[in-house]
Each structure stands twice: as structure tokens, then as C-alpha cells.
Amino acid sequence: MKSFIAAPEVNEIIRLLALAKDIKGSPENYRQFGVNKTLVLLFFNPSLRTRLSTEKAGLNLGMQVISMNADNGWKIEFEEGAIMDGDSAEHVKEAAAVVSQYASIIGIRSFPSLVQRDKDYQEEVISAFVKYASVPVVSLESATRHPLQSFADLLTIEEFKQKDRPKVVLSWAPHPRALPQAVPNSFVEWMRRANVDLVVTHPKGYHLSTDFMGDAYVTTNQNEAFDGADFIYAKNWSSFENYGAILSKDPSWTITAEKMALTSKAKFMHCLPVRRNVIVADEVIDGPDSIVIAQANNRTWAAQAVLYDLLKG
Amino acid sequence: MKSFIAAPEVNEIIRLLALAKDIKGSPENYRQFGVNKTLVLLFFNPSLRTRLSTEKAGLNLGMQVISMNADNGWKIEFEEGAIMDGDSAEHVKEAAAVVSQYASIIGIRSFPSLVQRDKDYQEEVISAFVKYASVPVVSLESATRHPLQSFADLLTIEEFKQKDRPKVVLSWAPHPRALPQAVPNSFVEWMRRANVDLVVTHPKGYHLSTDFMGDAYVTTNQNEAFDGADFIYAKNWSSFENYGAILSKDPSWTITAEKMALTSKAKFMHCLPVRRNVIVADEVIDGPDSIVIAQANNRTWAAQAVLYDLLKG
Amino acid sequence: MKSFIAAPEVNEIIRLLALAKDIKGSPENYRQFGVNKTLVLLFFNPSLRTRLSTEKAGLNLGMQVISMNADNGWKIEFEEGAIMDGDSAEHVKEAAAVVSQYASIIGIRSFPSLVQRDKDYQEEVISAFVKYASVPVVSLESATRHPLQSFADLLTIEEFKQKDRPKVVLSWAPHPRALPQAVPNSFVEWMRRANVDLVVTHPKGYHLSTDFMGDAYVTTNQNEAFDGADFIYAKNWSSFENYGAILSKDPSWTITAEKMALTSKAKFMHCLPVRRNVIVADEVIDGPDSIVIAQANNRTWAAQAVLYDLLKG
Numbered sequence: 001m002k003s004f005i006a007a008p009e010v011n012e013i014i015r016l017l018a019l020a021k022d023i024k025g026s027p028e029n030y031r032q033f034g035v036n037k038t039l040v041l042l043f044f045n046p047s048l049r050t051r052l053s054t055e056k057a058g059l060n061l062g063m064q065v066i067s068m069n070a071d072n073g074w075k076i077e078f079e080e081g082a083i084m085d086g087d088s089a090e091h092v093k094e095a096a097a098v099v100s101q102y103a104s105i106i107g108i109r110s111f112p113s114l115v116q117r118d119k120d121y122q123e124e125v126i127s128a129f130v131k132y133a134s135v136p137v138v139s140l141e142s143a144t145r146h147p148l149q150s151f152a153d154l155l156t157i158e159e160f161k162q163k164d165r166p167k168v169v170l171s172w173a174p175h176p177r178a179l180p181q182a183v184p185n186s187f188v189e190w191m192r193r194a195n196v197d198l199v200v201t202h203p204k205g206y207h208l209s210t211d212f213m214g215d216a217y218v219t220t221n222q223n224e225a226f227d228g229a230d231f232i233y234a235k236n237w238s239s240f241e242n243y244g245a246i247l248s249k250d251p252s253w254t255i256t257a258e259k260m261a262l263t264s265k266a267k268f269m270h271c272l273p274v275r276r277n278v279i280v281a282d283e284v285i286d287g288p289d290s291i292v293i294a295q296a297n298n299r300t301w302a303a304q305a306v307l308y309d310l311l312k313g
Numbered sequence: 314m315k316s317f318i319a320a321p322e323v324n325e326i327i328r329l330l331a332l333a334k335d336i337k338g339s340p341e342n343y344r345q346f347g348v349n350k351t352l353v354l355l356f357f358n359p360s361l362r363t364r365l366s367t368e369k370a371g372l373n374l375g376m377q378v379i380s381m382n383a384d385n386g387w388k389i390e391f392e393e394g395a396i397m398d399g400d401s402a403e404h405v406k407e408a409a410a411v412v413s414q415y416a417s418i419i420g421i422r423s424f425p426s427l428v429q430r431d432k433d434y435q436e437e438v439i440s441a442f443v444k445y446a447s448v449p450v451v452s453l454e455s456a457t458r459h460p461l462q463s464f465a466d467l468l469t470i471e472e473f474k475q476k477d478r479p480k481v482v483l484s485w486a487p488h489p490r491a492l493p494q495a496v497p498n499s500f501v502e503w504m505r506r507a508n509v510d511l512v513v514t515h516p517k518g519y520h521l522s523t524d525f526m527g528d529a530y531v532t533t534n535q536n537e538a539f540d541g542a543d544f545i546y547a548k549n550w551s552s553f554e555n556y557g558a559i560l561s562k563d564p565s566w567t568i569t570a571e572k573m574a575l576t577s578k579a580k581f582m583h584c585l586p587v588r589r590n591v592i593v594a595d596e597v598i599d600g601p602d603s604i605v606i607a608q609a610n611n612r613t614w615a616a617q618a619v620l621y622d623l624l625k626g
Numbered sequence: 627m628k629s630f631i632a633a634p635e636v637n638e639i640i641r642l643l644a645l646a647k648d649i650k651g652s653p654e655n656y657r658q659f660g661v662n663k664t665l666v667l668l669f670f671n672p673s674l675r676t677r678l679s680t681e682k683a684g685l686n687l688g689m690q691v692i693s694m695n696a697d698n699g700w701k702i703e704f705e706e707g708a709i710m711d712g713d714s715a716e717h718v719k720e721a722a723a724v725v726s727q728y729a730s731i732i733g734i735r736s737f738p739s740l741v742q743r744d745k746d747y748q749e750e751v752i753s754a755f756v757k758y759a760s761v762p763v764v765s766l767e768s769a770t771r772h773p774l775q776s777f778a779d780l781l782t783i784e785e786f787k788q789k790d791r792p793k794v795v796l797s798w799a800p801h802p803r804a805l806p807q808a809v810p811n812s813f814v815e816w817m818r819r820a821n822v823d824l825v826v827t828h829p830k831g832y833h834l835s836t837d838f839m840g841d842a843y844v845t846t847n848q849n850e851a852f853d854g855a856d857f858i859y860a861k862n863w864s865s866f867e868n869y870g871a872i873l874s875k876d877p878s879w880t881i882t883a884e885k886m887a888l889t890s891k892a893k894f895m896h897c898l899p900v901r902r903n904v905i906v907a908d909e910v911i912d913g914p915d916s917i918v919i920a921q922a923n924n925r926t927w928a929a930q931a932v933l934y935d936l937l938k939g
Contacts, residue, residue, distance in 0.1 A: 031349070036657070038682055046386045052379060052415040056351055059377040064685040066678060073672045083903040085802045090899030094911075094918065098898060101923040102678040176398045272411060273403030277396040292407065297414040344662070359699045365692060365728040369664055372690040489711045585724060586716030590709040605720065610727040 003130050003137040004306045005123075006145055007189040013154070020155050020298075020305035027060055030304070034061030034311055040103035041067040041140065044125065045111040049272065050140050050148065053299035054107055060304055061311070063104070078124050092125075096132035105136050105310050112143035112180050114244030120144060121209065136310040138303075144209075146182045149271050150190040152302035156295040157196065157231055160267050165195050166230035167264070171222060172202035173279040174249045175236030183271050184237050185212040192216055201225035205239050205247040222253060229263040234270050234279050255280040260289065267291045316443050316450040317619045318436075319458055320502040326467070333468050333611075333618035340373055343617070347374030347624055353416035354380040354453065357438065358424040362585065363453050363461065366612035367420055370620055373613070376417070391437050405438075409445035418449050418623050425456035425493050427557030433457060434522065449623040451616075457522075459495045462584050463503040465615035469608040470509065470544055473580050478508050479543035480577070484535060485515035486592040487562045488549030496584050497550050498525040505529060514538035518552055518560040535566060539575040546582045547592050568593040573602070580604045629756050629763040630932045631749075632771055633815040639780070646781050646924075646931035653686055656930070660687030660937055666729035667693040667766065670751065671737040675898065676766050676774065679925035680733055683933055686926070689730070704750050718751075722758035731762050731936050738769035738806050740870030746770060747835065762936040764929075770835075772808045775897050776816040778928040782921040783822065783857055786893050791821050792856035793890070797848060798828035799905040800875045801862035809897050810863050811838040818842060827851035831865050831873040848879060852888040859895045860905050881906040886915070893917045 001008065008016065023030050039058035041051065051067060058065040076095050077088035084091065099106055108129050112120035126142040139147055157168065170187055184200075189212050191198040200208070200218045207218065219225050226232065234255045239245045254277070260266060268280065268290045276282055284290060314321065321329065336343050352371035354364065364380060371378040389408050390401035397404065412419055421442050425433035433456040443450045452460055470481065483500055497513075502525050504511045513521070513531045520531065532538050539545065547568045552558045567590070573579060581593065581603045589595055597603060627634065634642065649656050665684035667677065677693060684691040702721050703714035710717065725732055734755050738746035746769040756763045765773055783794065796813055810826075815838050817824040826834070826844045833844065845851050852858065860881045865871045880903070886892060894906065894916045902908055910916060 027349075036653075036686075038685070040678060048381070048383075048387060049411055049415075051381070052353060052412065055379050056377065056415045059351070059379075060349075064682065066681050066685075068674070068677070070674075074674060077902070081903070081908060084901040085904050089901070091902050093902075094898055094900060097919045098675055098922045099678065101919065102675075102682045102926060272407055274407060275397040275402070276390070276404050276406075277394070278398050282394060286406075293410045293414065296411045300415060340662075361694070361696075361700060362724055362728075364694070365666060365725065368692050369690065369728045372664070372692075373662075585720055587720060588710040588715070589703070589717050589719075590707070591711050595707060599719075606723045606727065609724045613728060 001309050004147060004310065005126060005130060005137065005139045005142065006147060007150065007186070007193055010193045013193055016151065016305050016309065017155060017158060019308065020301045023304050023308065024301040030061055030308060032062050033308060034058065034063035037104035037311055038064040038066065038102060039105050039107065039307065040099055041107040042070045042099070043068065043109045043140070044070050045109050046071070047109055047140065049296055049299055050109065054140060054148070054303045056300050057303035057307055061307055078128050092128040093132050096129045097134060100134040103135055105138060105307060106133055107138045107140045109140035110142055114178055114180065114238060117243040138306060138310065141182055143180070144182055145186040145189070147186050148299065148303050148306065149183055150186040151306065152295060152298040153187060153233065153269065154190055154194055155298045155302055156269065156291060160291055161230065163230065165197060167228055168196040168198050168231045168233065169225045169229040170200045170233045170235065171225065171255065172206050173234045173236050173253050173255055174251060175275060175278060176249065178238040178244050178246050179236050181208055181237045181240055184208055184235050187233060188212050188216055199225045203248045203250060203253065205241060206237065207240065209240055222259070223262055226259055226262040229266045232260065232263060232266045232268050236279060254278065255284050257281060257283045260284055265289060269295055272296055314622050317460060317623065318439060318443060318450065318452045318455065319460060320463065320499065320506055323506045326506055329464065329618050329622065330468060330471060332621065333614045336617050336621065337614040343374055343621060345375050346621060347371065347376035350417035350624055351377040351379065351415060352418050352420065352620065353412055354420040355383045355412070356381065356422045356453070357383050358422050359384070360422055360453065362609055362612055363422065367453060367461070367616045369613050370616035373617055374620055391441050405441040406445050409442045410447060413447040416448055418451060418620060419446055420451045420453045422453035423455055427491055427493065427551060430556040451619060451623065454495055456493070457495055458499040458502070460499050461612065461616050461619065462496060463499040464619065465608060465611040466500060466546065466582065467503055467507055468611045468615055469582065469604060473604055474543065476543065478510060480541055481509040481511050481544045481546065482538050482542040483511070483513045483546045483548065484538065484568065485519050486547045486549050486566050486568055487564060488588055488591060489562065491551040491557050491559050492549050494521055494550045494553055497521055497548050500546060501525050501529055512538045516561045516563060516566065518554055519550065520553065522553055535572065536575055539572055542576040542579045544582055545573065545576060545579045548584065549592060567591060568597050570594060570596045573597055578602065582608055585609055627935050630773060630936065631752060631756060631763065631765045631768065632773060633776065633812070633819055636819045639819055642777065642931050642935065643781060643784060645934065646927045649930050649934065650927040656687055656934060658688050659934060660684065660689035663730035663937055664690040664692065664728060665731050665733065665933065666725055667733040668696045668725070669694065669735045669766070670696050671735050672697070673735055673766065675922055675925055676735065680766060680774070680929045682926050683929035686930055687933055704754050718754040719758050722755045723760065726760040729761055731764060731933060732759055733764045733766045735766035736768055740804055740806065740864060743869040764932060764936065767808055769806070770808055771812040771815070773812050774925065774929050774932065775809060776812040777932065778921060778924040779813060779859065779895065780816055780820055781924045781928055782895065782917060786917055787856065789856065791823060793854055794822040794824050794857045794859065795851045795855040796824070796826045796859045796861065797851065797881065798832050799860045799862050799879050799881055800877060801901055801904060802875065804864040804870050804872050805862050807834055807863045807866055810834055810861050813859060814838050814842055825851045829874045829876060829879065831867060832863065833866065835866055848885070849888055852885055855889040855892045857895055858886065858889060858892045861897065862905060880904065881910055883907060883909045886910055891915060895921055898922055
């Protein structure tokens, strides 16, 4: 791989999955691989588990790791030919090229505005870093995707599945704030390349971009979706159509024990942080079929596989 | 030890002291002990010497160290069964369990509100992390205690004492702002388990919680307290009774050379940072009996002994 | 060297240059030199490339590296004998002495106020740290100097020069904000000790302090300065005379291809970040004679040579 921004091809995913499993099983075999290499993580937005798991992944490979909060003060210009007499102090051309001088791999987190859809979906920030960096770039969640999360999700499904081709349901759930579509977009993008039966369920007005959805099966009937499911992946997102809007806070979409009873003893997943008793009832997330902590644990191994692969080049 | 939150039992303290002295004398013997282990430090409040000394302690053991400022943006819910449709984005159940996936030891700094005494003294934050984390937790100063400081204080007294059972005086001193009781609480808690004659002196209205004080000797006569003292430990704190209030800024409580002359050539101690010529006169802190810098140095060795012990399990 | 705050003597510079070249050529020979040593970087102002390159330099030597943003909350008192009942929570005497307990080398970044010239040019912050620290101090840019930048600049000129004694031109260029004189001051201070013909050009009212300029040749005719130049070093600064003022935003001082045509195929340099089409036209910085990225790369090797030399003591 050259960079890790979106879902790779199917064969690549199969290879990465095998690698992640091997690293998780025998981390001691990989401790020297990144020695004298530097991982620079730039956070234009806050991060907890992505930062911790990706730093740990780099350190586990023996890399030097440098994290920087770039969320204030460092205003970057993206426009070609701009006359920079305003707020922006540095053009992405220099920013990306300079950080590349100090890094073997650059990680970037940059959230969407949720205001200008076209701009967000053009992925201005991370695309420009990929274009102008001379080293590989890893998305730590961009405007429209969160591939390290999706890779960890797939690894978790692989570990917990009881049948060759499980039924995996992505279910919208209510939330008090407007959230990006990055996690569900990426989840669908990855699941469509995996050996699963994918069903997406959400209220009217919450369909995701067709670029990500393709021909994935969608229903606005949550109960129908849950029927016989092996995995329930809960997530809120704001509207793509009515961009960034909260169209519903309907509590009947909250994942409860009653709804989980419709499934085939499905495992419950969420990328965290999660609003308890809004997204999911305590009884579900505290129950024996909740695998959210194991899922968070896999963030480390997914990131480590990606960093290893990028270093290998 | 399972976690390091309060003062351990006397035997444990004796063992930790011996360990800290050995590490300080022969740090090279401990450099490989923490290899491939990760120390995650979460700061819900600012920190300078606690962060530097604890990071260094972890690095000295060969640990991977990750520090995060968690003082904005990451609002944690502590209430059981809460419907999380407000400001809190993550429940401590997930927060502690998830960070445990990336850490071998978690350090937490969380100051008191100084508004609600019961809430502060219940130690909601650090107790919840201890309860829900699956790895040991170290207090980097909580609402009511600062045990890494007190351990370093005891180590310093051990090094500088000229008699088996020195007289140690904890003296309140004035300060322009309302400060927590964490340092004096912890100091008393540790000194009561140590081989010292402890005297606490403060103006009326400044008594500490009896849970910490036990039967420690207290006097509001600072001169009486200083008589024949071997160590003067200066510290300001706000009122416990009239919770969080500043009842006095009386400059006659400032530690001056005149007052030090009442002692038995006592060493001067303070946890730092210190307000010069408010808490203590320049003549005292700049004088030959000031051991505040040696005391700060011992923060590293105290922290290293604690981390070592927690890793040993 | 004891500390790295200003330009060293000529012989020292020659030695440091040779060292930086050797480290850059054979970094593997230096990887163990800083093992078990700790580099603490304190940033009283924001930093991107200085932080990344200096952290990397320390890590490349095997050092433990701890970076701290000290730009809020940690108010330091510098006045001798101050009664600290105001905002300042810690005196520099303790601050410097305490950080020295945890660090083998301390790096400090502290910008000027651009309001009180005398105070800025007395270098209160970094001088006090040098005075009270018990370990070497490295300037990460102080009120009036940026020596790690200048050292990297000189290393870059050494690498790209085509004749023994190149003509090096420092040219003022316009900028929308008031910037410090630190970079041009340091650049002149270093170039005056190097084997170059130095010319400084700026509009009227922008002369630098004579303490830095000495007898360096100055002209307000930019075209004259550029004639036959081998290196053009562009930089904005605010007025020294009318302290901190922006006296001109004259776009005729922008570095364009037309102006570069006056030179002897000069290389274009800038310390970055740079305002495109304000300081320099796209056609110049994107052209084949722009060496700004190579210059940024040399920040690592310059810093590594300095850290090595300070550790060697």
C-alpha cells in the first residue's frame, strides 16, 4: 500500500486481516520492524482511542512516535495559487512536504464541517496531504471515512463469527448531536468487500451516499433488519441528504434487549464513545453479547498491521 | 499492590521505601523491567512536575509512555444508569475499560471542585477508574490525595533525617487562591504511618478531615509547633469545614528565617510550585536548609518504585 | 558548549557543521549516544517544525523525549524578590531547577512581546532558565534569536553552494502580521561568522539591531542586493526601530521570478511557514532553485549535532 485512506481491494483486505491476526498472536515477532522509523500523528480534531491505539501500534513496532494537536493556531491553505494574506499561515504543499522530512509515516485526523457537503466529500485535507507528502499517509478519520476503525471492526467480526458468512446489520440509533457519516460510510465500504450479508437500517432521510452504499441492502424497518442477525453494529450519523441535519431523535431506534431478542443471539458492536440509554440500553452493552471492549482492543492490531504494511512499502 | 491511590499499610511503605532507594542508587538494574509495557497518563487537570517525573519514571523502566491532556472535550459520565443525552459523551465504564486495552498501567489526575465536599471526598473520578479499569491505576493527584508526592516527601525525610524519629511539622501558610486539601491530607496520612513525630499547625477553621488526621497532634500556635522541629513542611490549603473557603491570608503565617530559628535547624520542604514571600521568605527557600529541589528530584524515584511494584503485580 | 542560545564562535561553528554532516551521513553511528538521557522541551509558544525536528533529533540519539506545552496555566515569575501574591504561580528559580531534575537537556521556546523592546532584547525568559537550570539549555527560538534555524540554514548553504564564498542575501518581504526579528537577527549573527558575502536588504525603517548587524552591508535597494547573488533568504520582520510596527506591506518586495533573474541562479531559502504570493511567488518556491524543503530537513541534523555536543559536555 502507498497510503491508507479508504477500503483497499478484497485481496488486500484478506492479506491485512491475516497480518493483523499474526501480529496479535505473536507481537514479539514485530517489535524490531519499525526501529529508527518515525510515526508523526497530526490531530486537527480531538482523539482518544485512535490516538492511544495508533501510538501504541507504532511503539509496538519499535517506531519513534510523535503526536501533535494541530487543532489551533496552525491554519493551512489548500487553494492552488492563493495569495496568502489572510488567516492561513502555511500552504499544504509545504506543510505536507516538511512533515514528510521528519516522518516515515504521517497520520492525519480531520473531521468534516457538516456544512458544505461537496467540500467535505472531496476530502480536501487528507487528499492534499496524500498528494504533497513524500511518505505514506494514514487516515486517523477523515471527513467521510474512518478506515482504521472499519478494519478493526472486520477483524472483530472475523474473531467472533460462528458461521462462514454472518448477517451483519448496521443500525442507525439516536444521538443528541450531529455526527459525521465517516464511520458508517467506512463500515459499509469494508463490509461490501467482506464475506458477510450486510443490511443497513435507518429512519427515512438517513440514507448514506450511494458512492459508499453501492447495492447494499437497506430497510427503514429496524425489526426486519434485526431478524436472524449475527452482528448488530449501532451508530448514529447525521443526514447526508439534508446535509448535517438531525432529522430524528426517535428513541424507538435505541438498541434494547427486546430488539436484540429478534436476532440470532447477535453480538453487539459500537465504535465508542457511546451514549448509554440513547444509542444502546445498559442491558445490552453490559450483557454477555456485547463485544465493544474487544472491538476497541482490536484498534491496536489493525493499526499495527497497517503501519507494518506501509513501512514494508 | 493493585492500585496506588492512598497510603498503603506500614509494611508496604517500608518495602516501597527500600525499593525507591535501590532504584535511585542503581537505576541501571531496572531499565529493562517495563519493556513492552505501556503507561498511559490521563490529565484532567494541568501538571508539570507530576507529568515530567512520572513520564521519566516510566521511560526509566523501559516502558512506552503516552500522556494525554483530557481536560477539554472528553466529558465522562459517572452515574449508573444515566440516560446520556446531555454533555457527557462517554461513560466511565467504557472509558476505563477501553484505556485498559492500550495500557499496562493507567495514571489519572483529577482535581476537586472545592464546591461539593461530599462529592469531592467520595473521589468519584479515580474510584470509578479503579473500579472499571482492568489494569492498575495510579493517582497523579486526586480530589483528596496526592500519594506520589507524599511518598517522595517521605523518601526525602528518610534521606535528610539526622535522628531515628525526627519531629516533622506540617504548617499551613497563606496563599492568594483556594487550594485543595489533597497534599496535606496525603502528607498526614503517610506521616502517621512513618517513624516520625508529626505536628500539624494551622489557623482556626483550617482543620483537615478527621478521616485523614486521626489522632495527629494539632496546634494553632505555629511557634509552639516549630519548637525543636527537624522538618518544616509548608503548604497552603483551603478550609475543609467551610469547604473551599479562604478564611485567612495572614502573613504572620509565612515561613521566615525568624520562625525557622525556633526549630532544631529544620530542613524546609514544599511540594512546589511555591509562592515566594507569601508561603515562604526568599531567605528560607534560598538558604542552606531548603531541600525543595532534592524533594522534587525524588518524585522520579518514588514514581518509579510504584510503577515497578504495580508491574510486578 | 554549555548551552545553545546564540551563535557560537567561528571555530565552534566549523566543528558543529562537520558534526552535523557526519550525523546526517551516518546516523547509525549516533543512535546509542543519548540512551538513558532525557530531553525536555518546554513550549511557551506554538511550534511545528522546531518541535518535530528537535524531538526527532533527540529520538535519533536514543534519548527519552518529553514535550510540554507550557503556553497556558503555568505563569512564571522572573523578578528577584517578588512577593508572589498575583498571577505567577512559580518562580523561575524553582521552575528551572526542578525541570533540571528530570532533564539532561532543556529546550525552551519563548517568543517576544513585540511591545517592550528592552524587555524582549534582555531575553528575560531564556536567560533566567540558563541561569537557574543545572543542565544545558537549548533555545527553540527565543525573543531575539532562533539559532537552531540559523545553524540548519548554514548547513544548507554549505551543501548547495557552488563556490567557496557565495553571496548570501537576506531580503525582507511583506507579511500581513507583525513578526519577531528572531530569525533575521540569528541569520545575520551566524552568517557574519561564516565564509559568505552577506548583504541585507529591507525597506526604510526595518534596520535590525546593530548588536546583531555589526558591519554587515545593508541596502534598501533590493535589486542591487540581488545582483549576482547565490542565495536569496527571504523573511519578514516587524520594525526594530518603531518596535513591533508594520511599516510596509509593499508587494514590490515580494520575491518573484523577475527578481530571481537578477541573481546568479540563486537558490531560494525561507525558514517556513511561508505566505505564498505574499513573501514569495509560487513560480519561485515551486521552481527548481527552491531549496526550502531540503532546508527544513536540515533542522533535524542541526538539532542532533547540538544535542550531541551538549550531552558530550
